[in-house]
Each structure stands twice: as C-alpha cells, then as structure tokens.
Amino acid sequence: MNENWALFKRNLFEFWKAFRRNKLGLLGGFxxxxxxxxxxxxxxxxxxxxxxxxRDVNGRGLTFAPPSVHAPLGTDDxxxxxxxxxxxxxxxxxxxxxLAGFIAMFIGSLFGIxxxxxxxxxxxxxxxxxxxxxxxxxxxxxxxxVATLRQMDxxxxxxxxxxxxxxxxxxxxxxxxxxxxxxxIKERQYVARSRAIGAGHVHIIRKHILPQIMPLIVANTxxxxxxxxxxxxxxxxxxxxxxxxxxxxxxxxxxxxRSAVTNGAWWFYLPPGFAIVxxxxxxxxxxxxxxxxxxxxxTAHHLESNQNMIxxxxxxxx
Amino acid sequence: MTVQPLLSVRxxxxxxxxxxxxIARALEDVSFDVMPGKTIGLVGESGCGKTTTLMxxxxxxxxxxxxxxxxxYFNGIxxxxxxxxxxxxxxxxxxxxxxxxxxxxxxxxxKIGDQIREAILLHNLMPRxxxxxxxxxxxxxxxxxxxxxxxxxxxYSGGMRQRAMIAMxxxxxxxxxxxxxxxxxxxxxIQAQVLELLKEIQKKLGLAIVLVTHDLGVVAEMCDDVxxxxxxxxxxxxxxxxxxxxxxxPYTQRLLEAFPDLSRxxxxxxxxxxxxxxxxxxxxxxxxxxxxxxxxKSMEICTQIAPDLIAQNTAGNAxxxxxxxxxxxxxxxxx
Amino acid sequence: xxAKPVLEVRNLFKHFPMRQSMLDMLRRRQAEVVCAVDGVSxxxxKGEVLALVGESGCGKTTIVRxxxGLEEATSGEIxxxxxxxxxQNQNEKNKISLKQLxxxxxxxxxxxxxxxxxxxxxxxxxxxxxxxxxxxxNRDELHARVxxxxxxxxxxxxxxxxxxxxxxxxxxxxxRVVIAAAMVLEPELLLADExxxxxxxxxxxxxxxxxxxxRRSRGISILFITHDLGTVGHFANxxxxxxxxxxxxxxxxxxxxxxxxxPYTRALLSVVxxxxxxxxxxxxxxxxxxxxxxxxxxxCRFHPRCPLAMDECKLNDQHLVDVGNKHQAACLxxx
Numbered sequence: 001m002n003e004n005w006a007l008f009k010r011n012l013f014e015f016w017k018a019f020r021r022n023k024l025g026l027l028g029g030f031x032x033x034x035x036x037x038x039x040x041x042x043x044x045x046x047x048x049x050x051x052x053x054x055r056d057v058n059g060r061g062l063t064f065a066p067p068s069v070h071a072p073l074g075t076d077d078x079x080x081x082x083x084x085x086x087x088x089x090x091x092x093x094x095x096x097x098x099l100a101g102f103i104a105m106f107i108g109s110l111f112g113i114x115x116x117x118x119x120x121x122x123x124x125x126x127x128x129x130x131x132x133x134x135x136x137x138x139x140x141x142x143x144x145x146v147a148t149l150r151q152m153d154x155x156x157x158x159x160x161x162x163x164x165x166x167x168x169x170x171x172x173x174x175x176x177x178x179x180x181x182x183x184x185i186k187e188r189q190y191v192a193r194s195r196a197i198g199a200g201h202v203h204i205i206r207k208h209i210l211p212q213i214m215p216l217i218v219a220n221t222x223x224x225x226x227x228x229x230x231x232x233x234x235x236x237x238x239x240x241x242x243x244x245x246x247x248x249x250x251x252x253x254x255x256x257x258r259s260a261v262t263n264g265a266w267w268f269y270l271p272p273g274f275a276i277v278x279x280x281x282x283x284x285x286x287x288x289x290x291x292x293x294x295x296x297x298x299t300a301h302h303l304e305s306n307q308n309m310i311x312x313x314x315x316x317x318x
Numbered sequence: 319m320t321v322q323p324l325l326s327v328r329x330x331x332x333x334x335x336x337x338x339x340x341i342a343r344a345l346e347d348v349s350f351d352v353m354p355g356k357t358i359g360l361v362g363e364s365g366c367g368k369t370t371t372l373m374x375x376x377x378x379x380x381x382x383x384x385x386x387x388x389x390x391y392f393n394g395i396x397x398x399x400x401x402x403x404x405x406x407x408x409x410x411x412x413x414x415x416x417x418x419x420x421x422x423x424x425x426x427x428x429k430i431g432d433q434i435r436e437a438i439l440l441h442n443l444m445p446r447x448x449x450x451x452x453x454x455x456x457x458x459x460x461x462x463x464x465x466x467x468x469x470x471x472x473x474y475s476g477g478m479r480q481r482a483m484i485a486m487x488x489x490x491x492x493x494x495x496x497x498x499x500x501x502x503x504x505x506x507x508i509q510a511q512v513l514e515l516l517k518e519i520q521k522k523l524g525l526a527i528v529l530v531t532h533d534l535g536v537v538a539e540m541c542d543d544v545x546x547x548x549x550x551x552x553x554x555x556x557x558x559x560x561x562x563x564x565x566x567x568p569y570t571q572r573l574l575e576a577f578p579d580l581s582r583x584x585x586x587x588x589x590x591x592x593x594x595x596x597x598x599x600x601x602x603x604x605x606x607x608x609x610x611x612x613x614x615k616s617m618e619i620c621t622q623i624a625p626d627l628i629a630q631n632t633a634g635n636a637x638x639x640x641x642x643x644x645x646x647x648x649x650x651x652x653x
Numbered sequence: 654x655x656a657k658p659v660l661e662v663r664n665l666f667k668h669f670p671m672r673q674s675m676l677d678m679l680r681r682r683q684a685e686v687v688c689a690v691d692g693v694s695x696x697x698x699k700g701e702v703l704a705l706v707g708e709s710g711c712g713k714t715t716i717v718r719x720x721x722g723l724e725e726a727t728s729g730e731i732x733x734x735x736x737x738x739x740x741q742n743q744n745e746k747n748k749i750s751l752k753q754l755x756x757x758x759x760x761x762x763x764x765x766x767x768x769x770x771x772x773x774x775x776x777x778x779x780x781x782x783x784x785x786x787x788x789x790x791n792r793d794e795l796h797a798r799v800x801x802x803x804x805x806x807x808x809x810x811x812x813x814x815x816x817x818x819x820x821x822x823x824x825x826x827x828x829r830v831v832i833a834a835a836m837v838l839e840p841e842l843l844l845a846d847e848x849x850x851x852x853x854x855x856x857x858x859x860x861x862x863x864x865x866x867x868r869r870s871r872g873i874s875i876l877f878i879t880h881d882l883g884t885v886g887h888f889a890n891x892x893x894x895x896x897x898x899x900x901x902x903x904x905x906x907x908x909x910x911x912x913x914x915x916p917y918t919r920a921l922l923s924v925v926x927x928x929x930x931x932x933x934x935x936x937x938x939x940x941x942x943x944x945x946x947x948x949x950x951x952x953c954r955f956h957p958r959c960p961l962a963m964d965e966c967k968l969n970d971q972h973l974v975d976v977g978n979k980h981q982a983a984c985l986x987x988x
Contacts, residue, residue, distance in 0.1 A: 007774065007816050189767040193831075196721045198755030199785045207781070211772040363853040364824075475942050505708040505880050510924035510938050532853055535883065535926025539933060558930040576858035577928045578883045580910060589865060590858035590887060596823050 018293055025289030031282025032222075035275075039090040046084035047072075050246070053079040064265050074267035077258040085251055086271050092247035094279070096163055096232040101225035103167025105174060108224075109217050112178025117186060117205060127179070130172045138169060142231070145169075146240045158242040162235060166228050174220050178213055185212050219291035226283030233276050248272040322394070323351035324526050325375070325413075325494055330388035332374045334600070342600035344370045344383070345550045349627075350543075352494065357520065357527040359537035359558070361573075362547035363597050368530045371547070372496050376415060377405050392494070411441050414487040416480070418499035423483060424471040430482050431457070431467030437489040456485040459522075460515060477508035481515065491523065498530045513540055534577045538562055543637075546570050549598050549608030552627060556638030566630060566640035569593070569609045607643065619643050657735035658696040659842050659874040660720070665693045665729035667715050671947070688946045689715040691898035693729075697842070697891075700872040704885040704906070706921070707895035710943045713878045717844045720876075721760050722751045733758070733842070756786050759835035763847035765827035769819040776815040779803060779834045788838065798837055806833035807863055825856035829863065836867060843867075846878045861888055883925045886910055894918045897946050897954045900973065904980030914982035916961050953984070961986060 019025055038045060048054065054062045054075055061079030065071060073082035115126040142165055149161045185191065185208070194204050235241060236249025243250065251272040255261070260268035332345040345367050352358050360368045373379050375390050377397065390397040392412065397405065417423045425433055431453050438449045454464045460481040471479055480500060487495055497516065501509035513536065520527060529540055537544055537558065544561045546554040546569065554567040565571045575591030595612040598604055604611050610620035620643055628645045630638040667690035677684075690712045697703045705713045718724045720731060722738075731738045739748040759782070762768040769778055779799045782788075789795035803811035806829045819827055828848065835843060845864065849857040861884065868875060877889055885892055886906060893903040894917065902915040913919045920937040927933070939958045944950075950957055956966040965985055973981040 010816075189762050189764060190770045192723060193760065193762060193768050193834075194781065194785075196723060196755060196760045197782045197785050198752050199781070203785060207773070207777070208770050211770070363855060477942055506882070506921065506924050507708055507939055508942060510936050511940075514936070514938055533926065534854065534928040538928045538930045539926045541930075562929050563931060573854055574928055576855045578858070578861075578887045579928055580883055580886045580922070580925055588887075589862040592859045592862060593855040596825065596856075 015293070019289075022289050022293070024285050025293070028282045028285025028287075028289060031278055032286055035090055035094060035279045035282065038087050039094050042087045042091060046081070046087050048081040048084045050085045050088040051080060052084070054081055055079065064260075064263055064268075066265075067267055073271050074265065076254065076265075076268055077260070082251075082267055082271055085246060086248070086275055089246055089248045089251055089272065090275065090279075092159065092242070092245050093229055093232060093249070093276070096159055096166070096247065097225045097229035097279075099163045100166035100170070100228040100232070101221055103163065104169075104171040104224050104228070105217060105221040106171075107168070108171035108174025108220075109178050109213070111171065111175040113182055113205060113209060113213070115175070116179040116182025117201070117209060119183075123179075126175070130175050133169065133172045138231075139234070142166070142169060142235060143238065143240070146235060150240075157245075158240070159245065162232055162241070166231050170224060170227060170231070174217075174224065177220060178216065181213050181216055182209055185209055215293075216291065219287050222283050222287035222290060226280040226287070229276065229283070230280055248275050321353060323391075324354040324393065325352040325528075326389075326391040327351070327371075327375065328389040328391070330371070330374055330390065331386045332370055332379065333384050333386050335382045335384070336601055340601050343550060343603065344600050345374060348388070348547075348550075348552055350545050350552065350555055352526050352528055353542075354493065354526050355520065355524045356542045357529055357540050358543040358545065359541035360528065360530045360545050360547060361532065361534060361537050362553075363532060365597050365600070366547045367550040367600075368532075368547055369498055370550070372415065372498055372528070372530055376409060376413065376496065377402075378409075407441075410437070410487075410492065411490045412492050413494040413496065414490070414492045415496040415498065416483045416487045416500050418502050424479060426471050429468050429470060430462075430474065434467075434482070434486050434489060437486045441490045452489070456488055457482075459488065459519065460485045475508075476504055477511055480504065480508075480512050484512075484515065484519070488519065488523070492525070494526045494528065496528045496530070499532070500529070501536060502531065502533070509536070516540070534573060535579075546573070549603060550600060551608060551624075552639075552641065553609065554638075554640040555627065556630070556632075556640075557636040560630075560632060560636055560638040564630075564638075566638070566645055567609075567642050568613050568615045568644070570640075572614070607641075615644060617643060657732075658698050659734055660876065661696040661730075661732040661735075662716075662720075663694050663730040663732070665690055665716065665719065665731065666727040667712070667719050667724060668727045685947055688898050688949060690719065690726075691946070691949075693895075693898070693900055695893055695900065695903060697874050697876060699841075699874055700868060701891065702868065702875045702877055702889040703891045703893060704877045704879060704889035705893050705895055706879055706882055706885060708880055708943050710897075710946070711895040712898040712946070713895055714846055717760065717846050717876070717878055720844060721755065721758060752786075756782075756788075756838055757840050758842045758844065759838060759840040760844040760846065761828075761831050761835050761848045764851050765824055765831055766819075766851075768831055769827055771819055773818075774815065775803070775817050775819070775822075775830055778819075778830060779837055782834060782838045786838065799833075802833045802837040803830075805836060805867070806830070807859070808833065823856075824852055825859060828852060828856075828860050832860070832863060832867075836871075839871070841873055843873055843875045844878075845875055847880070848877075849884060850879065850881060857884070864888070881925070882910075882921055894921065897943065897949065899954065899983065901955065901984070902980075902982040903973065904976075904978065904982075908978050908980045912980070914976050914980070914987040915955075915984045916959050916986070917955050918982075920960075 054071055056062055062071070062075050063077050063079045065075040067074045071081045071083065073086065075081060111126045111130070115123040145165050146161055150158060191204060191208055194208055232247060233249030236247050237253045239253055241247055241250040246254065252269055255269035328349050330345055330348040331343065334342045334344050336342055348371055350358065360371060362368055374385055375397070385398060392408065397408065400408070434453045434456055435449050438444060438452055453467060457464055457467060462478060462481055462485070474482060501512050504512065516527060517540070519525060529537065531537060541558045544556065544558045545552055546561065546567065548569050554561055554565065554570045561570060562574065565574055572591055572593045576593065578590060593612050598608055606622045607620040607625055610616045613620065625641045625643045625646065627639040627641045630640065632638050669687040669689055671685040671687060693716060695703065705716065707713050715724060719726050733749055733754055736749045738754050739750055776799055779802055780795055783795055783798060789798060800811040803814055808814050808826065808829050822830065849860050852860060864875060865888065867873060879885060889906050891904065892906045892909045893900045894915065895901065896917050902909060902913065902918045909918065910922065913922055920939050923937040937960065941958055952967040952970055956962040959966065969985060971983050971985050973983045974987055975981055976987050
C-alpha cells in the first residue's frame, strides 16, 4: 500500500505543478473554492440569520435600506440582511448544483460506459433514450415536472424535487461524450491484450476504461454542476424553489416580486446575480482547464524534456 | 570537368527551444553534398536528426526550431539567406518532399486527381485543361491508371497512396526529391514496388533523391552515398559501397551487425549484435563523442573531446569520412 | 513421437460475412464472405519457433486472434498439447477452456505504444495477468513475480520501473514490458504478432535476442508473425509462407530460404533488402497488391500475379505437396 500512496502523492504533486502554472484554472479554482468555503462557514460570516428582520431604534423594520455598517449589502423589503441571505443562499444553490450534478454524472457515465462498451442492442436502446431526452426542450419539461411533482404531496422538500428533476434530465450530453470516448478506448490494443490474458468485462471496465475516462468525468461533472446551478436559479426565479430556504435564484425572484427594480434597490438584485456568475464562471474555467490537463498523455515528442526518462537512461548508460 | 553538387549542406546547426528555456541542439555541424541525378541516404535510429535535417533544408522547422549556423547551397544559392517568399518558390518547384504517412498527407475529402492538379496550379501558371493533362501524365508516370484520378484517398491502398504522393511531389518537375521514410509503413512487396518506382523515375527525370530511413537494407538497395547520423551529428559519410563494406565508425559497424541479413548466415543459435542503451536525448547529450556511452570501443578521450570527421584513404575519387578517435590514432601511428 | 506438439492447428477456417445492404437482404442474395483464413494446418513443437510470413491481408493476424479466442473459428480444430480448445466458454468435457488456455498462451502485439494502457503503471501492467487469474497468493508474491519477470525481460533493476508509466519509457523498454507481462504467467506458448516491426534496428536485435533467450531458458514455443523475411532467418526453426488465407510453403527455415519452391516465396525473398550495395540483385517484383479475399480466383489463388503461371494453374488449386526434407509447397512446379 505504501508505494500506492507514494504514487498517488507523485501524481498529485505533478498535477499541482502543472495546474499552478495555469492562470485561468487557478482563477476558476479560487472562485469555486471561495463559494464552497462561504457556504460551509456561513454562520461565521454573517451578522444576522437570513430570516432575521433588522429593526431600527423604533422597532420598525429597516426596509429597502442601502448598504451601511448595519447591513453590508443593504436590506430587502422586509428588512432582512441581503449579505446574510446571499451567504446562506450559497448553501442552497451549491447543494442543489452539486447533488444534481453528481446524479447526472453518475447516470451519464453509467449509460455511456454500458452503451459504449457493450455496443449492439444495449447501445441502441440507451442511445435512443438519450436522443428522446435530448430533443425535448428542457425548460418547459422541467417546469411541468416540478409543478406536477409539487402538487403530488410527496412530503419532500421542493429542493429534493429540484435535485432529482435536474439530475435525471441533464445526463444526456455526458452519456454521449463518455460513450464516444469508450468506443475509441475499447478498440485500443491494450484492451485486446487484456482480453487475451483472460480478463472479464468488469475487470476491463474497472482497470482500463474507467481510469481513461475518469478525467473526462471529473471535468464534465464540474461543468454540469455549473449548469445545474444555473438551472436551479432559473427555476427558483420562476418561483419553483423553496421559499423557506431562499437560494440565489429565489432571491432574484423576491427582488422582482417586491419591485426592487422600480424602487432602485440595486443591492437587492445585483448581488445574487453576481454570485451566480461567480460560481458558474469558476466551474466553467475549472472544468475546461481540468479537461485539458487530465487528458491522457499518449505521446511525448522526443524533444520534450522528460526528467524521469533521462534518469533511467543515465542509469542504463552506467 | 567536375560536376557541381546540386545541394550542398555545410555545417548546418539547428537548435530547438524546449519548455523551461532549455535548448536542444538537434543538429550540429552537418555537411554533405547531393549530386544531380544521384541518391543519398540519411540513416540512423529515431531521434538522431534525420528528419530535422530535411526540415532545416526545406526551412519547414516548427516554430520552436531555429537554424543557428551553416549554409545550404542549392544550385549555388544559399537557401538560408532567401526570404520566406523566395523560399516558397523553391519549395515544390525545385525540391519537393514525400512523407511517411501518405494517409495523413492527403486530404481525405478531395479526389486524388484534384489534389495533384491543385499542386500543379499552385506553382505553375498553366491553364486548367493543360494542368488536367499533366495530372494524367503524372499518374501514368507513377503507375496509376488515369481512370483512378477521380477516387478519394480512402479508396486507394497504402501503396497506391504513396504513389499518388510521389506524383504530387513530381507535379512541378523538381530537381531534388526528399523522401522521408517513404516505405516504412508498407509491406515488403509494396516497399519494393515503391522503391523500384523511385529508381525508374530517377532514371527518366534525372532527379536527385535524398532518402531518409532507418532501414539499412533500403539504403543499400537505393543509394549511391550514405550519411550515417547519430545524436544530431554525422558519424560516417561516404559512398554506399565503402560505408557498407568498410564501415569505420563503431556505430555503423554495430548497426550493420544488428541488421538481420539473409545473405550472411541463416542460423538461429547465435544472437544478433546489439547496441546497449538508447540514443541520447537531445537535451542531455553526453560530453565528447555522442556515441561514447554506448560504444564498445570507447576510450578516455572519447568522453572528453568530440571527434572530427576524418577523411579515409580511398581509391579513385570516392569519398569516405568518419568521426571517430580510433581513426585519428591510426593516422598518428601511420605518420 | 514422444511428446505431443504444443500447438496443433488442423484445417482452420475463419470466414467473415460481409455486411449486406438491406436491398440485397430482401433479394435473398447470398452474403459475400471474406475468407481470411482458408484451411490452414500446422503444428508447433516445444521450444521451437514457427514464423508465419506474409503480406498484410494474408490472414496471419486473424490466425493469432483466433488462437487466443478473440475471434471464433468458422471451422477446424485447435489443439493445445493434444487437447482440443473449446470454442466459446461452453464448458465442454475433455476440452481445455479459454480461460485455462489464456493462462498458458500469451500474446505480444506489434505496437508497443498501443498495447500498454497509458494510465497504468508498469507494475499494474505486468501484474495484471496474475491478478486476473488469481495466481498470486498475496501481495509479496505478486511483487516478487512481477520483479522477476521484469528482470528477466532485461529491465534491471526492476524497482526503477515498477511505478513508471509507459510514456516515460522508450519504445524498446515498452516492448520489454509487454514481454515481461506476457512471461509473468510462465506460458508455454507465446504468440508474437510482428513484435519488432515498429522498432529501430538495434532495438529490434535486442528484442529478438531476448525472445531467443527466453526460448532457450524456458523452453517456450513461439509463433512469430511477420511480414519481413529478413528477421526470420535468425530466429525461426520453421517457416510458413502465407498467401490469401492459405499456407503456400512450409518447412524448416534454412531449407525454405535456401531452396524456395513456391514463386511467391521466391518473390518475397528477392525483395528483402540486403544491407550491402555490392550484392544488389534482380528483384522479382510482383505487380499489384494482395487482392481482397472476397472473390477468390479459381485454381491457384496466386496465379493472377504469378510470373510463372501456366494454363493449368487457372484450373488446378494445388494443395501442399512434399518436396523432401519436411518441406512442402503448394505449387504445380514444386519438385
């Protein structure tokens, strides 16, 4: 086990060495990481609870107050602190985004691997399902689904409904991507070699296919998370979120409902919008960079410096 | 009356900029002559600088590569002093190249005939129907029936594609043809066909050919002169008969011994000669002679000082040079 | 006859049906069939090397894939040490299962860049067969056997290589890893599909020597697939020349090379480049390429390209006949 750990450390170190040099990737990582940290340590970062109404000396709610020392980003129509709502909203937005992203990634990878590896009928069946999902317009479908599911008295939080609806609808592009990748890997000679050794399907998928597409899956997951966050915001903005646990989209919804725009209360609608951009931009940057970097290096030009290879050769020369 | 060389490469040195501001000297002090109508072979293991030599002469180096010194005279003109525009006129019209992977060098969605016509029209001010006529001639020259002109590359076999590549290279009747591993990916019979075709064309058109390959057998069959390269330098250079029959450089000797030769012996009980280790990486060249770490005759001086090319005594005007300290020593002894 | 041959192939056929268009299917037209392997028989004794030589498309790779169960034979028998190999995991009695076969027969592919998983370490690659077959009781044993195999394949010290990735190794080192992975189960038969054709001359010699050493020390048998007659002479005891899915000539290597009977063998032999410009000789260059094995010609399948074809050849599909010294050829002219 010891050398596995050493290997892992070496890989991680090399990854970090390469990642560190990539400015866009670093920026993306920073954006995502700050959002996650803010969500995790929300109580420490906020002066009020998100639902707490700030009152002035007379006990009246401080409605539509511009940013001040009491409320760093101002207050909403009921006198609640925007900053606190924003930080707590990160919890909802990120949780929905990550959970839905993981569900989509799991289904997409599973279908993609099964379809690509086994081909034939399984492939046909899975890909036709994918095609059907791909051609139905997402947004109307989701609106209908969420609305019907909420009327069905399922006794679950509306957020759970959102997570599943997004997760179960957004795996199609992943499945297609993974499938095409698996199709090419399947034809590689080392897979034939593995079969010739006598390895079974599970072994080949686990040892040869998965490690190859893992980077793709990771990068794709990050990208899907950003989509999921956007979709969640969209749905919440349309009033399909959980009103008791406002996410960024729900905040925007409130802002428009309570005519923040006509009141000139920019601090009400700009911050949540900005937060959404912050996280999705971070995810997209990070995802793209990860995809580039983790792509399996198959060829090394003979002029490229490769410290390890030189080391071996020196020893051989001795 | 002496014949002037068609191409004369003098002290060519090429460097590559690597990641992290490292510099790799891919070629150092490479010199050789190509006579009109003759074939010269560049041989060596992969990574020894054969292809870099071609690309330097054609001035088609990738952005990271730079020719730092030397001259390349073509018909007396130094190609390295030409502007990019003038150079472009030389390429294809006077010197053209065929590559190893014919499939990659051909446009998959364009008919073979159209691709050849494009090559003609790009360089010659020729009316379209005359060019079309020329396409037919070229195809016949390389042994492809005219009727096949309207096929796409994937409808051709590997050997046919290589023929089409040759036709394209001949489009502007160049004087010099570079062939970069033209037969490496082909079966032996197809290889023989392509080599035979090159010989025929050379006879007909009086072309000079620079043949780059790692296959010593192909060079022996085709070439008048041979340049053996190692680690970006010329290890041995001379007429093919001398280099093959009296190899002077230990690297050439070992390469020849390692080559399975049916004419020599048929015996599976003895091992083939091998060269231990691998060719040096160009960014980690050993000091002194570049072959010294792998050389079975390496001496102390070899690890310190790089040997110069030393001319061998030859009968007639045949040339033979080799870069090895062993030869130097003998010379001192003799004198 | 004391011991049974390690491998015996009797009348092996492998036909691939062509994909039909819907229209043809409706018309009930007979599907066209590619006869990749068309009645091949040979046997391989313990500790011997049999070379299957032929151009691409002659069916040699299909034979290998069929032997290891990557393809299913259309008909014919494959016997491993006298035991028949079951066709597809059907658990027939008295037959050796594919899984057992794959423990005792290993394969080395042509391209060392393609046959190693780029994301697996050398340890993972070499240990894979042991893991798949559950052959190592614990991690220590696994380690010991992997190390032993690597060192035997000439990668010393093995510790240096265990945690490396394929892209950190040179072509020769990679092919050694492939061989180490094939040898770790201590197979009795090695199927080598063009193991050296992608490698440089000196590395090629090393790998051939390594295979030879393994044969001598372990007594394994090797079925060696190649298109290059040149490498065969030094390596194989027996030689089988294939053309269009059939063996056209078979016999002891020295005998076949010195006294080739079939015109195809003679042609193949004549185009092997000889590394000596003084020994250039007339090549017998066959025109065209190996045809597709879909519409086989009547009579001898070589007659359309045969320089010696007679009228009889168009009618008579000659099978292998004995010409003495265990040497057989499928030609009317063979004596």
